Amino acid sequence: MYPVARKDIFGLTPAIYSGLGLLAWLALAAQFWLPLPFRLPVVVASLSYLYLHRKTTERGPKGPEGLWYQPLFSRRWQAWGLAVLLTSLYSILYWRPSWLGLGTGGEENTGLIRLFDPLSHCLKGSPASEWFAYGFFYTWAVILFGITFIRKYKNDRYQVYRTYSIMFFQVAFAFLLPEILMSLRYPYVDIKHFWPLNYSFFFDWHLDGLMAAGKLGWLMLFWGIAGFTIVTPMMTWYYGKRWYCSWVCGCGALAETAGDGFRHLSDKSDTAWRIEQRTIYPIFILCIMMTILVLYTRFTGAETLAGISSHSLSHWYGFVIGSLFSGVAGVGFYPILGNRLWCRFGCPLAAYMGLIQTLRLKYTNEGRPADIKPRFRITTNGGQCISCGQCSNHCEMGIDVKSYAQRGEDIVRASCVGCGICSAVCPRDVLNLELKSEEMPTGKV
Amino acid sequence: MHVVIIGNGIAGCSLATALAERSEHSITLISEENPYPFARTSLMYLYMGMVRMDDVLIHPKDFWKTERISRIHDRVTQIKPSTKAVVLQHQEMLHYDVLVIATGSKVHRPFWWAEELQGVTGLYHLRDLQKIEILTSKYPQSATIAGGGLIGIELAEMLLSRGISTTMIVRESAYMNHLFPQEEAVIITQHIRKHGVQLILEDEIEELISQENAIQYIRLKKHGLLPCTMLGVTTGVLPDHQLASEAGILTRRGIVVNDNLQTSSPSIYAIGDCAELQHALPGRKTTEAVWYSARQMGEQLAEILVQQRESYQPRIWYNSAAFFSLHMQQYGDILPGSSKEIISISWQQPQKNKSIRVQYHSESKKITGILCLGVRLRHTVCEQWLSDQTPVEDVIRSWIRASFEPEFSENYHQLFQQFALHVLEHRPSTPQQCIQ
Ligand SMILES: Cc1cc2nc3c(=O)[nH]c(=O)nc-3n(C[C@H](O)[C@H](O)[C@H](O)COP(=O)(O)OP(=O)(O)OC[C@H]3O[C@@H](n4cnc5c(N)ncnc54)[C@H](O)[C@@H]3O)c2cc1C
Ligand code: SF4
Ligand code: SF4
Ligand code: SF4
Numbered sequence: 001m002y003p004v005a006r007k008d009i010f011g012l013t014p015a016i017y018s019g020l021g022l023l024a025w026l027a028l029a030a031q032f033w034l035p036l037p038f039r040l041p042v043v044v045a046s047l048s049y050l051y052l053h054r055k056t057t058e059r060g061p062k063g064p065e066g067l068w069y070q071p072l073f074s075r076r077w078q079a080w081g082l083a084v085l086l087t088s089l090y091s092i093l094y095w096r097p098s099w100l101g102l103g104t105g106g107e108e109n110t111g112l113i114r115l116f117d118p119l120s121h122c123l124k125g126s127p128a129s130e131w132f133a134y135g136f137f138y139t140w141a142v143i144l145f146g147i148t149f150i151r152k153y154k155n156d157r158y159q160v161y162r163t164y165s166i167m168f169f170q171v172a173f174a175f176l177l178p179e180i181l182m183s184l185r186y187p188y189v190d191i192k193h194f195w196p197l198n199y200s201f202f203f204d205w206h207l208d209g210l211m212a213a214g215k216l217g218w219l220m221l222f223w224g225i226a227g228f229t230i231v232t233p234m235m236t237w238y239y240g241k242r243w244y245c246s247w248v249c250g251c252g253a254l255a256e257t258a259g260d261g262f263r264h265l266s267d268k269s270d271t272a273w274r275i276e277q278r279t280i281y282p283i284f285i286l287c288i289m290m291t292i293l294v295l296y297t298r299f300t301g302a303e304t305l306a307g308i309s310s311h312s313l314s315h316w317y318g319f320v321i322g323s324l325f326s327g328v329a330g331v332g333f334y335p336i337l338g339n340r341l342w343c344r345f346g347c348p349l350a351a352y353m354g355l356i357q358t359l360r361l362k363y364t365n366e367g368r369p370a371d372i373k374p375r376f377r378i379t380t381n382g383g384q385c386i387s388c389g390q391c392s393n394h395c396e397m398g399i400d401v402k403s404y405a406q407r408g409e410d411i412v413r414a415s416c417v418g419c420g421i422c423s424a425v426c427p428r429d430v431l432n433l434e435l436k437s438e439e440m441p442t443g444k445v
Numbered sequence: 446m447h448v449v450i451i452g453n454g455i456a457g458c459s460l461a462t463a464l465a466e467r468s469e470h471s472i473t474l475i476s477e478e479n480p481y482p483f484a485r486t487s488l489m490y491l492y493m494g495m496v497r498m499d500d501v502l503i504h505p506k507d508f509w510k511t512e513r514i515s516r517i518h519d520r521v522t523q524i525k526p527s528t529k530a531v532v533l534q535h536q537e538m539l540h541y542d543v544l545v546i547a548t549g550s551k552v553h554r555p556f557w558w559a560e561e562l563q564g565v566t567g568l569y570h571l572r573d574l575q576k577i578e579i580l581t582s583k584y585p586q587s588a589t590i591a592g593g594g595l596i597g598i599e600l601a602e603m604l605l606s607r608g609i610s611t612t613m614i615v616r617e618s619a620y621m622n623h624l625f626p627q628e629e630a631v632i633i634t635q636h637i638r639k640h641g642v643q644l645i646l647e648d649e650i651e652e653l654i655s656q657e658n659a660i661q662y663i664r665l666k667k668h669g670l671l672p673c674t675m676l677g678v679t680t681g682v683l684p685d686h687q688l689a690s691e692a693g694i695l696t697r698r699g700i701v702v703n704d705n706l707q708t709s710s711p712s713i714y715a716i717g718d719c720a721e722l723q724h725a726l727p728g729r730k731t732t733e734a735v736w737y738s739a740r741q742m743g744e745q746l747a748e749i750l751v752q753q754r755e756s757y758q759p760r761i762w763y764n765s766a767a768f769f770s771l772h773m774q775q776y777g778d779i780l781p782g783s784s785k786e787i788i789s790i791s792w793q794q795p796q797k798n799k800s801i802r803v804q805y806h807s808e809s810k811k812i813t814g815i816l817c818l819g820v821r822l823r824h825t826v827c828e829q830w831l832s833d834q835t836p837v838e839d840v841i842r843s844w845i846r847a848s849f850e851p852e853f854s855e856n857y858h859q860l861f862q863q864f865a866l867h868v869l870e871h872r873p874s875t876p877q878q879c880i881q
Contacts, residue, residue: 066494382824
């Protein structure tokens with residue numbers, strides 16, 4: 001028998017929770033006899049229960065537990081299978097939503113999407129779209145896997161608080177608020193989704209929508225502009241990019257919860273670092289150029305600038321970067337390339353914040369007063385590192401944390417999203433995410 | 446100049462890289478264990494599947510392409526000081542100008558452990574890990590560990606991770622109370638038990654009973670016969686000085702070295718676990734089998750060899766360990782028992798596994814040691830206090846500076862500080878303890 005009894009998450013006795021488990025299976029099987037409005041709640045409740053139950057109950061003698069032994073988390077065929085499944089689902093979602101049962105041309109929804117009609121009616125008074133269903137799944141995943149994440153790191157308050165935060169922002173700002181706005185006949189806006197991550201912010205249809213929505217629309221327009229001109233630089237300057245990537249962002253929310261088990265798959269090699277720098281900044285520049293072009297067209301009416309058509313550039317950016325990279329590959333490749341593929345190699349907002357995050361370091365390097373340390377950095381505690389490699393292995397951004405720690409150097413990397421997992425897993429408590437601007441003595445002893 | 450280093454552990458590896466940075470010497474790093482230097486401290490995480498071999502290499506493989514260090518994966522069978530050469534098992538003899546022995550430790554083998562007996566293993570070398578992997582590949586129901594040291598507890602965690610019920614036989618009355626004060630030892634003992642280790646305290650093995658050369662039972666002095674099909678022996682490590690003593694170099698417990706880390710043979714040095722200091726430094730042992738000392742010896746010998754340093758001067762004694770999820774840090778000397786000269790201020794929250802202890806000299810009031818469980822202290826600050834022999838009052842007043850806690854964590858340091866200030870105001874010259 002495994003000597004450590006893991007308590008059931010709901011604190012139930014084994015008999016009751018296996019009874020409930022059976023009930024959950026029965027309820028799933030009984031779908032087709034249930035009236036439509038009950039189906040989604042029953043499916044969600046049953047599957048959530050079965051998942052949490054499995055995650056938290058005792059298991060008998062078994063094989064090794066570690067990540068690199070588990071087929072799904074170590075790039076064996078099961079992982080490839082999951083990757084194929086996820087990428088296919090994303091492709092269907094983007095390009096063949098009718099396969100999921102989306103009613104086209106005024107027809108009623110069928111299949112999967114029909115399950116969401118009652119909830120959609122409830123929230124905004126119209127049938128569900130494929131994006132409504134997707135948003136629901138996404139939010140559900142963030143909550144469900146967020147719960148297991150919080151249990152896993154329950155002794156680390158930083159992890160617990162930031163996970164509550166991403167769960168909150170996902171539910172309230174990414175899922176509910178836009179739907180409610182729509183029900184009030186306002187445009188669909190996720191107010192925490194800033195340009196340049198939200199690359200379509202300056203597209204005609206979006207600006208027109210906002211401007212047509214009266215005072216609230218104008219407010220949102222100004223908020224969106226303030227978001228990338230004031231809020232993001234300020235917050236990043238003081239707290240590092242983690243304030244957004246690990247506390248607010250929806251992509252980060254999925255990566256940190258559903259993607260947590262895949263974090264060790266990110267490539268730590270120098271080659272990967274070189275590729276990273278050669279993709280993330282060009283994409284950021286491309287995004288800026290596209291936005292300038294789109295605005296130029298809006299204000300001058302000219303379709304092209306220097307021979308580039310604004311329409312086709314924004315179309316291709318949306319297709320390649322917006323859909324293929326951030327969606328299909330970004331999530332679909334979790335089981336192969338880790339949970340932050342998009343955040344590391346693609347996200348233009350990450351590039352922008354990363355530059356700000358390391359700006360202060362550049363100051364110190366260029367002969368400015370040496371006591372201006374970057375505010376956000378990961379400090380290492382003397383020479384206490386035992387080179388065990390756990391931190392680097394767990395870094396989802398592929399940073400070789402160990403190589404800094406064993407030299408006693410601070411870690412200030414543009415890509416660090418401040419998830420704090422390196423610090424949480426270090427068996428010798430060597431790493432600390434610090435904001436102190438005064439010089440605290442660290443470094444190798 | 447050709448510098449040959451036997452052993453690519455943290456001592457040998459640190460020396461090689463530091464020397465390559467500082468000099469033009471050609472350097473050869475020899476080891477029979479693994480072609481690339483790796484972290485021995487990570488053996489348990491390798492077994493548990495938390496990291497792979499490539500993750501625990503001290504430097505990535507590419508690093509070694511660019512450095513001017515050649516590596517040889519072979520065993521040294523003999524040192525010939527007279528002709529300045531080392532004999533290798535599979536390759537040609539190698540000449541050196543300077544030889545550094547960094548052969549580390551070997552597992553201590555108590556009298557009852559016959560070498561060829563199956564089912565008994567230590568935990569030090571990669572070979573041991575392979576042996577444990579084979580022994581546990583069929584998931585035996587249970588295993589026993591003899592000796593409750595830091596490595597024993599790691600072995601217990603490894604076995605438990607595969608669902609093997611684990612019994613630990615410890616000579617002391619609480620886990621490690623010969624090194625830690627009773628309060629801390631009790632917290633650790635309870636924590637280990639909570640994680641599922643069955644502890645047998647105040648007992649030791651008398652003999653092993655085997656059948657067809659495989660272990661069947663162990664006989665304990667007090668508890669009598671215990672069925673056992675797998676036994677891990679973690680009763681300590683000994684400096685591996687075999688090569689040196691065979692070559693006529695002076696050895697005692699380890700390879701004896703002077704203040705320059707030089708052995709009795711002038712062009713031969715010894716560093717790391719295998720070295721024994723001729724003159725112990727104040728408050729320190731002559732052999733220290735820990736990572737940090739081995740690393741410092743390697744780094745400092747590089748400076749000594751290029752004449753940038755006079756002698757080996759280790760920093761303030763420091764050690765750390767993890768007992769499952771409970772982390773320990775120690776700075777300076779900690780006296781486990783009580784004495785007239787040394788006074789403790791100790792603060793505990795046993796149900797939360799938190800403990801902070803500061804020890805100081807009863808007359809001079811100078812701080813002598815810090816021990817904590819479940820909280821994090823800032824190394825540089827603690828080291829400064831200890832090397833400056835700061836008066837305890839000043840230490841307590843600026844205690845918060847030493848906090849290395851992550852953001853949002855509960856402020857145990859403040860609780861400790863309040864208690865300690867109170868103590869110092871009222872009864873500064875008697876041991877004081879607060880259990881919250
Ligand atoms: C499981 C475990 C956990 C530990 N955890 C900690 C910890 O948390 N903190 C801490 O401070 N310390 C810890 N230690 C102790 C620490 O690992 C050692 O102090 C340190 O590794 C010693 O380094 P070294 O370079 O002196 O020797 P080693 O690391 O032992 O390296 C010596 C090398 O020399 C090779 N060698 C020996 N003889 C020959 C020969 N004749 N020919 C060729 N090669 C040879 C050996 O194979 C070996 O590879 C731990 C030890 C173990 C086993
Ligand atoms: S890198 Fe970009 S997508 Fe990823 S969490 Fe940060 S802002 Fe969001
Ligand atoms: S360095 Fe640490 S905090 Fe930064 S991304 Fe990597 S694991 Fe997260
Ligand atoms: S996890 Fe901690 S001890 Fe291990 S390599 Fe990283 S910093 Fe060093």
